[in-house]
Amino acid sequence: MGGEKAPASEHWSIAAYLLALAASAGVLSTGASLMAPTVVRENLWADGLLGLAVVGVLYAAALWFSSRLKLPLRDLAAAAGDVVKGHLDARVPARRCPRELAKLSAEFNQMMQKLQQTEAELQAAKGELEERVAARTMTCVPLYA
Numbered sequence: 001m002g003g004e005k006a007p008a009s010e011h012w013s014i015a016a017y018l019l020a021l022a023a024s025a026g027v028l029s030t031g032a033s034l035m036a037p038t039v040v041r042e043n044l045w046a047d048g049l050l051g052l053a054v055v056g057v058l059y060a061a062a063l064w065f066s067s068r069l070k071l072p073l074r075d076l077a078a079a080a081g082d083v084v085k086g087h088l089d090a091r092v093p094a095r096r097c098p099r100e101l102a103k104l105s106a107e108f109n110q111m112m113q114k115l116q117q118t119e120a121e122l123q124a125a126k127g128e129l130e131e132r133v134a135a136r137t138m139t140c141v142p143l144y145a
Contacts, residue, residue, distance in 0.1 A: 072097040
């Protein structure tokens, strides 16, 4: 999991998502105004349904956009929670998400790998130091006996 990276082409910036959302809203509103004749429509039900459809599409786009942001942030929060509990093997899974969140996830994984490596080196140094203290103690014990 730690070494997995999604291809760079799958990552969009957050600004690109917002731009796409704004463009789709503009296209829908332009299409709605082009479909309405210049004279007042007599069928209010059609206007209401058209407005409802536009709101529904925008709502669906907002849900999709928020899920694209929420899932990577949840993964990152869960991994950070695991680290707080002492699990240094916690990693954030690679998934399709905005570029900024993908970079944050990759940096988190690299940080955890380095932290895990440093912890292993410290444990090895501690073991070596304990061996040296034990050996030194053994040479000093006969002097006091």
